[in-house]
Amino acid sequence: MNIPKPLLLTGIALLIFAFGMAINEALTKSDVETAAKVLGIDFLDDDEIELALPGLERQRETLQELGQTPLNNGLSPTLIFNPVLRAEQLPASKTVSAPAAPPPLSSPLCADGGWLKWMTVARLGHLIRDRKASCREVTEAFIKRLKLKAPELHCVITLTEERALARADALDAELAAGKYRGPLHGIPYGAKDLLAAKGYPTTWGAAPYKDQTIDVDASVIEQLDDAGAILIAKLSMGALAWGDVWYGEMTRNPWDTEKGSSGSSAGSASAVAAGLVPFAIGTETLGSIVSPSTVCGTTGLRPTFGRVSRHGAMALSWSMDKIGPITRSAADAGLVLAAIANYDPRDAHAIEAGFQYEWPTTRVKAGTRLGYYKSRMERDYPFRSQDSTALEVLKELGYELVPIELPEEPNIGFMLNVEAAAAFESLTRSNKDDELTRQIANAWPNAFRTAHFVPAVAYVQASRLRRQLMEDVDKAFAEADVDAYVNPSWHSNSLFITNMTGHPSITVPNGMNEEGTPTSITFTGKLFGEQSLVNIAAAYQAATQWDDLHPEGF
Template sequence: MLFLAFLTGGFSVQYFSAEITAEDARSSAKIMGLEFTDAEIDSLLPALEGFREDYISLRKKELPNSVSPALYFNPLPPDFVTPTEQNAVSFSDPGEVKLPADRSELAFYTVRQLAALLKSQQITSTELTKFFIERLKAYDPTLHCVITITEEKALQQAAKADAEIQAGNYRGLLHGIPYGAKDLLAAEGYKTTWGAMPYKEQQLDYDATVVQKLEEAGAVLTAKLTMGALAMGDVWYGERTRNPWDPESGSSGSSAGSASAVAAGLLPFAIGTETLGSIVSPSTVCGTTGLRPTYGRVSRHGAMALSWSMDKIGPICRSAEDCAVVFQAIAGPDGKDLSVTDYPFNYQADYPANRKLKVGYDQAAFERDYGFKEQDQASLKVLEDLGYELVPIELPEMPDIGFLLSVEAAAAFDELTRSGQDELLVRQTRNAWPNLFRRARFVPAVEYIQANRVRTQLVADMAKVFEEVDLYVHPSWASRSLRITNYTGHPCVVLPNGFQENGRPTSISFTGKLYDEGTIVGVAQAYQNATEFEDQHPALKD
């Protein structure tokens, strides 16, 4: 038996060891669903004592959250032909964009519309940045979507953008555009709290790669946005982030502030992350358009690690094409996150419309009775009207391997558990992180490896699905597709497709082949061009 004495006030722990008995070993085997004979247990005991000493020795080695395991998840199935040809990326022309007489309308302009105003110098980045800072200040007391307004940095970056644009040095569509970053991304000079009380004052002295790349594109970091504590849900150490369509309800998470701020017109776009639904879910609830890229597309250097084999970074925007604009800027290797690959991103605004694509649909999910079935059936009809061939598909069967995430998360926050500082987290329910971290320690290493072997088979099974279709569509609530594709690393776009009777948005999701974000974003944009759901916005009260 191992006794722990937690030292309050710091991340430290004392260990008091007692002899491991045969009954201890028998009880542990029972937890694992195994049974050993008395002779087998007797043979085990010396090694178990040795293992425990190894564990104690290992825990003396400082391992910050930024240190990843030596093993890297690879989403490629056997015989996968990796894309190599980079074509010219083209975005649609927003047409003639005029500065509105009522500047409040700028709140819901797309990135491309704002870019047209900035490039033509009808408005400056400084003016635009101040406009969004004022909106953040006005509506955050209701929505609780902001942790830090990075006003000083934002105005400096905006002034630099103005000088460059005026000098004719235009960097592209993000030049001078304000944005927000989920507060698990490091930004030098500002706190990076991970939404959790134990890290409330944490400040990292460098920029995350995504923040660096957006600065290189000329974007203006305007706010660090809320997230559910340690990337779960919408409850952080200060409050609960709210849904702009219904501020009495939460925004879902964990990219809670990113989706809430964009939906409310507080920022043109924001950066979110997803491990098992954290872009799709808040985008669904808040009516934004989100892109979860293929695993290994965007560097996670400078981002809080939750699950090294599942974490992904992507944009939350007003439209699918805006997602493509932001994704192009942040994708690609940096030499720091070794899971990131250098594959082309091919997006042409009219590409999907000029192709006879086969769009699969998750037949079993669409046939169920659920509250948003009418909206989803209407979405299928829109896709048919656009000329796509709808093909029913079946997703592969899989056992529940959800403990993969919990085990990796427990390792990422090992010291938090052992120090007792997990008691500082706001949520302390059975299914909140403190208990999930503790129970993950009872998952045997053998089962963790076996689950990853199942995952390898799942990757191969999904490759067979995509032999029949170019992409597939599914209800955003369909947890089976969401889980499978977060384990396999496939990209997904989620976008609004209607409203419930209570006025809250509904959404539909498109999932694509590995590294084929261009196709799913293009089909999603074609859908949005044929509908107007992304053009509808919540009515906000100061």
């Protein structure tokens, strides 16, 4: 690969700048040689270094000025990632819609408070629509649950009780006047605390921002308001969206409160699993919906990149961040996604793509093709027994399992760290990153600093390899002739690859491990194929009942 020398010299300037040399200290030949050694640049001779020194000096001054320029976290770069390779990958319609009423009941309703906590959104929707419970009663019940149990799990950062009760009363008044907003009318929920909500702190789970207030409602919260849902809590998250440790504590897994819930949508999965909220909003950049959903036994839907607006959300990686629901059923996940999938141009990466959600059917047409990641699922790995059993269930349901193979992933994971380091450069330069709880090699402070040593050329080349990966995954779907495939949630490269390509997935519980905590399996789909994923997951859940298990003591 031939890279122009001026571009690589820019990388040297970046590295010299990253070393923190005083701006008035002249660069020397030795400085350049050291920087080149770190960057792996081995083609510069003495004359070329001398020739480059004046330009490197000027570049260093420019970089110093750039590093001191204040930039709002929400300001997106002009480099816009789009997972769409061809126009035909987009849905034919741009309309976004959801069912007007809850689905038919499969069993009688029970409004007893002891059962209320485990009701799906769909069942709660019947309870409210049929006036068996008011919006305020349901909201108060879940706020009470949060006050009682959240301290044990460390899953709540801020209760939004005043806002919630006022909203519940207004929604009850609408019902009395004959206005019904749909199945989310009066349903309480929690939001990961990287989503802004007017009048409340938005802490990003990190000590340097624990008093931060952003006086807007995130687009997702606006849309859920319109659908009738009620925000009752800002839920915990790993600091700046890594892991399950925040400035207050470690978010706990309700199945084993000595262990963490995983993350970074830590509180969202923990609260749903413990019956503290009917659903929650999480985000994923590289596993932050899949991982806590696996550990806590919830259903996590990661949408296609660009389907859901990130306006009002903390930016970690502009080209990878995705917002999606964490629920107790696949049907609920699809419903919530339909409520938050409206196009919003305030997110520069948003894609206008229709989603006409329909309640899933559990009937499978015999011979329906479904891929499975054959080479990875035949290996020896944790959860293999549960995953193998899941494949048998899918066969019994009528699916024809078709082998699919993904390409080998390129070594481009540093793209995430580079974007994250840009998003939080001011934190690094101010040394306020020292206030973050986790100060180890595998944590944000060190990752941010290290990312400053990545040349711009390398980021661009990685982006080109990412494009090739997108094309290769598209080809894999076409060759297998499937709309979706089954894969291990953790133990394959599918998680990394599809977060890089922007494909959607849904993760559902599929058993218990020897330690008594849940396991999961993941269904991954074509771009904008969330309805198909919900249908598959719902059929699987109807046949297995793993989603009906709940942790003791909650």
